[in-house]
Amino acid sequence: MSTVSLNSNNNANRPNGNGTPEATDSQPYQAPLPWGRWSLRAVALLYLALVLIIPLIFLAQNGLAQGASAFWQAVRLPVAWSALLLTLWTAAVMAAINGVMGTLTAYVIVRYRFPGKALLNAVIDLPLSIPTLVTGVMLVILFGPQTAIGAWLQQHLHIQIIFAPPGIILALLFITFPFVVRAIQPVLEAMDREPEAAAATLGAGPITIFRRITLPVIRLPLLSGMLLSFARGIGEFGAIVLVSGNIPFHTQTAAVYVLGEVESQDQLGASAMSLLMLAIAFGLVLLVDILQQRSPRQEVAL
Amino acid sequence: MSIVLEHLTKRYEGHPVVNAVSLEIGDGEFFVLLGPSGSGKSTVLRMIAGLAPSDAGRVLLQGRDVTGLPPQRRDIGFVFQQYALFQHMTVAENIAFGLRVRHASAAERRRRCDELLELVGLAGLGGRYPRQLSGGQQQRVALARALAPRPAVLLLDEPFGALDAKIRIEMRRNLRQIQRELGVTTIFVTHDQEEAFELGDRLGVMNVGRLLEVGPPDELYLRPQTEFAATFLGSANLLLGETTSDGVRLGPLTFPLGTQAGALAEPQRVQVLFRPEDIALASSKDDLAGPPLGEGQVEQTTFAGTFERLVLRLPKIPGVRPIAPVAPFGSDHLLIEATRNQEQARRFPLHAGESMWVGVHRLHALIHPGLSLLLVTNGSATSQAALSLGGQIARLAHARTSIIGAGLDEVQLQATVQAIKEQLAGIPALQTRAIAASTAQAVREETERQAYDLVVLGIGPQDDPDLVEQVLGAGEHHVLLVSRAQTALPTKALICVSGGEASKEDVLFAGRLARHLGATATLLSVLPENADIPEERERATRFLEAGARTLALLDVPAAPVLRSGPLRETIQAEMMAGGHSLLVVGAPMRPFSVARIRPILAGEVSYPVLVVRSPYAAAAALSRASAKQEEMV
Numbered sequence: 001m002s003t004v005s006l007n008s009n010n011n012a013n014r015p016n017g018n019g020t021p022e023a024t025d026s027q028p029y030q031a032p033l034p035w036g037r038w039s040l041r042a043v044a045l046l047y048l049a050l051v052l053i054i055p056l057i058f059l060a061q062n063g064l065a066q067g068a069s070a071f072w073q074a075v076r077l078p079v080a081w082s083a084l085l086l087t088l089w090t091a092a093v094m095a096a097i098n099g100v101m102g103t104l105t106a107y108v109i110v111r112y113r114f115p116g117k118a119l120l121n122a123v124i125d126l127p128l129s130i131p132t133l134v135t136g137v138m139l140v141i142l143f144g145p146q147t148a149i150g151a152w153l154q155q156h157l158h159i160q161i162i163f164a165p166p167g168i169i170l171a172l173l174f175i176t177f178p179f180v181v182r183a184i185q186p187v188l189e190a191m192d193r194e195p196e197a198a199a200a201t202l203g204a205g206p207i208t209i210f211r212r213i214t215l216p217v218i219r220l221p222l223l224s225g226m227l228l229s230f231a232r233g234i235g236e237f238g239a240i241v242l243v244s245g246n247i248p249f250h251t252q253t254a255a256v257y258v259l260g261e262v263e264s265q266d267q268l269g270a271s272a273m274s275l276l277m278l279a280i281a282f283g284l285v286l287l288v289d290i291l292q293q294r295s296p297r298q299e300v301a302l
Numbered sequence: 303m304s305i306v307l308e309h310l311t312k313r314y315e316g317h318p319v320v321n322a323v324s325l326e327i328g329d330g331e332f333f334v335l336l337g338p339s340g341s342g343k344s345t346v347l348r349m350i351a352g353l354a355p356s357d358a359g360r361v362l363l364q365g366r367d368v369t370g371l372p373p374q375r376r377d378i379g380f381v382f383q384q385y386a387l388f389q390h391m392t393v394a395e396n397i398a399f400g401l402r403v404r405h406a407s408a409a410e411r412r413r414r415c416d417e418l419l420e421l422v423g424l425a426g427l428g429g430r431y432p433r434q435l436s437g438g439q440q441q442r443v444a445l446a447r448a449l450a451p452r453p454a455v456l457l458l459d460e461p462f463g464a465l466d467a468k469i470r471i472e473m474r475r476n477l478r479q480i481q482r483e484l485g486v487t488t489i490f491v492t493h494d495q496e497e498a499f500e501l502g503d504r505l506g507v508m509n510v511g512r513l514l515e516v517g518p519p520d521e522l523y524l525r526p527q528t529e530f531a532a533t534f535l536g537s538a539n540l541l542l543g544e545t546t547s548d549g550v551r552l553g554p555l556t557f558p559l560g561t562q563a564g565a566l567a568e569p570q571r572v573q574v575l576f577r578p579e580d581i582a583l584a585s586s587k588d589d590l591a592g593p594p595l596g597e598g599q600v601e602q603t604t605f606a607g608t609f610e611r612l613v614l615r616l617p618k619i620p621g622v623r624p625i626a627p628v629a630p631f632g633s634d635h636l637l638i639e640a641t642r643n644q645e646q647a648r649r650f651p652l653h654a655g656e657s658m659w660v661g662v663h664r665l666h667a668l669i670h671p672g673l674s675l676l677l678v679t680n681g682s683a684t685s686q687a688a689l690s691l692g693g694q695i696a697r698l699a700h701a702r703t704s705i706i707g708a709g710l711d712e713v714q715l716q717a718t719v720q721a722i723k724e725q726l727a728g729i730p731a732l733q734t735r736a737i738a739a740s741t742a743q744a745v746r747e748e749t750e751r752q753a754y755d756l757v758v759l760g761i762g763p764q765d766d767p768d769l770v771e772q773v774l775g776a777g778e779h780h781v782l783l784v785s786r787a788q789t790a791l792p793t794k795a796l797i798c799v800s801g802g803e804a805s806k807e808d809v810l811f812a813g814r815l816a817r818h819l820g821a822t823a824t825l826l827s828v829l830p831e832n833a834d835i836p837e838e839r840e841r842a843t844r845f846l847e848a849g850a851r852t853l854a855l856l857d858v859p860a861a862p863v864l865r866s867g868p869l870r871e872t873i874q875a876e877m878m879a880g881g882h883s884l885l886v887v888g889a890p891m892r893p894f895s896v897a898r899i900r901p902i903l904a905g906e907v908s909y910p911v912l913v914v915r916s917p918y919a920a921a922a923a924l925s926r927a928s929a930k931q932e933e934m935v
Contacts, residue, residue: 192384192386194382194384194386195386195387195388195389197353197373197380197382197386198380198382198386198387198388198444198447199388199399199403200352200353200372200373200374201351201352201353201373201374201376201378201379201380201448202379202399202400202403202447202448202450202451203374203400203403203404203451204374204399204400204403205374205403208403212388212399213388216390217389217390
C-alpha cells in the first residue's frame with residue numbers, strides 16, 4: 001500500500017502548469033480495437049476484485065459475522081483496547097515528529113547546497129526497500145539492554161528504548177522517514193520564490209517568511225504526508241514485533257495483538273481488530289486523496 | 303542623493319554580469335534603467351534591494367551604506383515582474399503585510415490599506431484573493447503592497463512586462479501619476495524604450511553589465527554618445543564618416559554639422575547618426591528639404607498607423623561603412639530607414655521599386671570609438687614580436703591601445719615598450735599597465751576593467767595551447783596570435799569560413815581589420831573530402847560569393863575559393879600557395895574550447911592567426927548559463 005500511495009502522491013503534487021487531466025477514455029491516435037478495449041478493462045477489474053476486493057469482503061464478513069455487538073465486544077476487550085490505544089498514540093507521536101523533521105529535511109534538501117546532498121536525497125528512500133523486520137533487528141542491536149548505548153541510556157537517564165513505547169516510535173519513524181519529505185519536496189521545488197523575496201523587502205524576517213509565506217504553500221502536502229505516515233504506522237508489524245517485546249497492556253500493538261489472536265485460534269478477535277485498523281487506514285488514505293486533489297490547484301497555482 | 307551606487311559589481315562564474323556600475327539618483331527622481339535582456343539591469347536592481355549579494359562596490363540609500371544589510375533593513379519597496387503576491391492572503395492582507403510585520407495597529411493597517419486601494423484604483427476589492435484579479439489588477443496590488451510601509455525608495459523590475467499592450471500604457475500613466483503624487487524616489491527597470499521615454503526623468507542605458515550612458519530621454523535620443531545607445535533607443539541610421547572644419551564628411555559628401563556643439567579642429571573619425579524622421583524624400587535633388595545623400599530606390603514600405611516606415615536602398619558611397627541598419631550579408635549597397643507622417647506619404651506616395659532622392663535634414667556625430675586593442679607582453683622574444691606587430695596594427699587602425707606587462711614590474715614594462723618605440727608612434731591613446739600575474743590572469747583582469755575588441759598575444763610553438771584557451775575564455779574579445787618573429791604587416795588574409803551566422807561575423811571583423819591594414823583577402827571554404835555533395839558545394843559557393851560582396855562593401859578586394867580535403871592540410875597548402883600572411887578562423891564565444899582550432903595551430907605555424915569570436919555559435923550555451931544564473935539569485 002505504501003509505495004502505491006507514495007507514487008500517486010508525487011503525481012498529484014506535480015506543478016500543474018498544464019494540469020489538464022489526460023484523457024482516460026479513447027485515445028484518438030490509437031486504432032480502436034473493439035474487443036481489446038473492453039477485455040482490457042475486464043482483466044483490470046477482475047484482477048482488482050481477486051487481489052483486493054474479495055479478501056476485504058471476506059474479512060468484513062468474518063469480522064461482522066456474529067453481529068455488530070460481538071464485533072464491538074471483541075474490540076473493547078481490555079487487552080485489545082489498550083493495544084489499539086498504544087498503536088494510535090505511538091503513531092500520532094511519530095507523525096508529529098515526522099511532520100517537523102520531514103519539513104526540515106525537505107527544506108534543507110531543496111533550498112541549500114551542501115556536500116553529500118545527492119547521497120542524502122538517495123538515502124531517504126532507503127527505508128522503503130529495507131525489510132521492516134531488519135529495521136527491528138537494527139534497533140535491537142543499537143538500543144537493546146545488552147548494548148553499550150541501551151545500557152547507558154537506561155542507567156543514566158532511566159530511558160528504556162527496546163521493549164518500551166520509545167522503541168516502537170523509533171521503529172515507526174525509521175520506516176516512515178520518506179513519507180513527509182517526499183510529499184513536501186516537489187511542492188517546495190516548484191514553489192515560486194519571488195513571494196518570499198517580496199516578504200523580505202517588506203521587512204519580514206526569515207522566521208516570519210517561513211511561517212507566513214512558505215508554510216501555507218506546503219501545508220496540505222505536509223498534512224497528507226503526516227496522515228500517510230500515520231496510516232502506515234498503525235498497521236506496522238515487522239519492525240515492531242521485535243522491539244516492542246509484545247507485553248500485553250504495555251507494549252503490545254494492535255498488529256501484534258492480531259497475530260496473537262490468530263495463533264490462539266480466536267478468529268473473531270483477529271478479524272474484528274483487523275477490520276477496525278483497516279477502516280482507520282482506509283479513512284485516512286481517503287482523506288489524503290481529498291487533500292491532494294485540493295492541494296496543487298489552490299496552493300501551488302503559479 | 304537618495305540612491306548612490308559606487309562601482310557595483312557582480313560576477314557569475316568569474317565573469318562580471320554587472321561591471322563597476324556607478325550612479326547617483328536624486329530625491330523624488332524617476333529613474334529608468336534600460337537595456338536588453340541579459341544586460342545586468344535587473345541584477346543591479348536586486349543588488350540595490352539586497353536580494354542579490356554584490357561582489358564589489360557600495361550601495362548607499364539616503365546617505366546610509368546598506369551594502370551589507372539584508373533587504374529587511376533597507377527601507378525599500380520592490381515590485382516584481384510576476385507580481386509575487388501572497389496567493390493565500392486577500393488583497394487587503396497582502397497590502398497590510400509590511401505594516402503587520404512592523405506591528406502597526408489594526409486600525410492603522412485598515413486605514414492605510416483603504417488609502418492605497420484608493421490610490422491604485424482598486425477601492426472595494428480588498429476582500430478578493432489575487433487569483434480572482436486580472437494581471438493588471440494584481441500588479442496594482444503589488445504596487446500598493448510595496449508602497450504601504452512608505453519606503454524611501456521604490457524599485458520596479460519590469461513590472462509591466464507580463465501585461466498586454468493596452469493595459470501596459472494605462473498602468474504606465476497611473477504609475478507616473480502616483481509617483482509624482484508621493485514623490486518617492488523610483489528606479490524602474492525595462493527593456494522597452496517607449497516605456498523608458500514616457501516614464502523617466504532620466505534614463506540609464508545598460509549593455510553587457512556596463513552602464514553606458516545616463517541622461518534625460520530627449521538628450522539620449524537626439525545626442526547619444528555611444529553606438530549602442532544610438533541604436534538601442536529607437537531606429538538609427540549610422541554611417542562611419544569624418545568631421546572636418548566644414549562639418550561632417552561622408553565620403554565625397556559634406557554635411558553642415560547640426561547638433562554637435564563645438565567644431566572639432568582636427569579631422570576625426572565619427573559615427574554619423576540620423577534618425578528615420580530626419581530623412582527627407584523628394585522626386586528631384588532640388589526639391590529636397592535637406593542636403594542630399596543620394597538617389598535611391600524604395601526597398602519596402604510599411605504602414606505603421608500614425609506614420610509610414612520605409613526602407614531605402616542607396617548605392618554604396620565610396621569610403622563609407624554602414625554600421626546600422628546592418629546591411630544584409632552579401633549586399634553591396636546601403637540601407638537607410640526612413641519614416642514619414644501620413645500627410646507626407648499622401649503628398650508624395652512611394653511604392654517598392656520606385657526611385658527618389660534622399661536627403662538628411664538633421665544629423666548628429668558621435669565620436670567613433672574605433673577598435674580597441676590590448677597588447678600583452680611577458681618580456682619574451684615571441685611576445686616582443688606580438689607587441690611590435692600589434693603596435694603597427696594599432697597605428698594603422700587608429701585604435702585605442704593598452705599594453706599590459708604580465709608578470710613584469712613597471713620598470714621592465716617601460717623598457718619593453720621603449721624597445722619598440724617607432725612601431726608605437728602615432729597611436730592616438732596609449733596606456734600601459736604592469737600586472738603581477740600570469741598572462742591569462744592579467745588578460746582576464748584587464749578585459750574586465752575595460753572591454754577590448756582585439757587582444758594581441760605572442761605564442762610560440764612551445765607555448766601551452768591551454769594559454770590560448772584561457773585568454774579566449776577571459777572575455778568576448780577576438781584574439782590575434784602572433785608566433786615567432788612575425789613582425790611584417792600581413793598583406794593578404796586567408797579567411798576560413800564554414801557558412802552560417804557565425805561565419806558572417808568572422809567575415810565582417812576580418813574585413814574591418816584587413817581594411818585598416820590595406821590588405822586583400824581570400825575567402826576559403828573547405829569541404830570534407832569524402833562528403834563533397836553537390837548541394838553542400840552550391841551552398842558554400844553562395845556563401846563565399848556573398849562574403850566577397852560584403853568585403854567589397856568594406857573596400858577589401860576578396861576572392862572566393864572552394865576546396866575539399868582534410869582541413870588542416872588544405873588550409874596550410876592554401877596559405878603557402880596564395881602567398882597569404884594572416885590566417886582568420888572563427889571560434890564560439892563561450893564556453894570556449896580550443897579543440898576546434900588546435901589542429902590549425904599545431905606544429906610550426908609561421909604566420910599570425912586571428913581568432914574571431916561570434917556570439918551566434920554560443921547563443922545556446924549562453925542562454926543556459928543565464929537561466930542558471932536566474933536560479934541562483
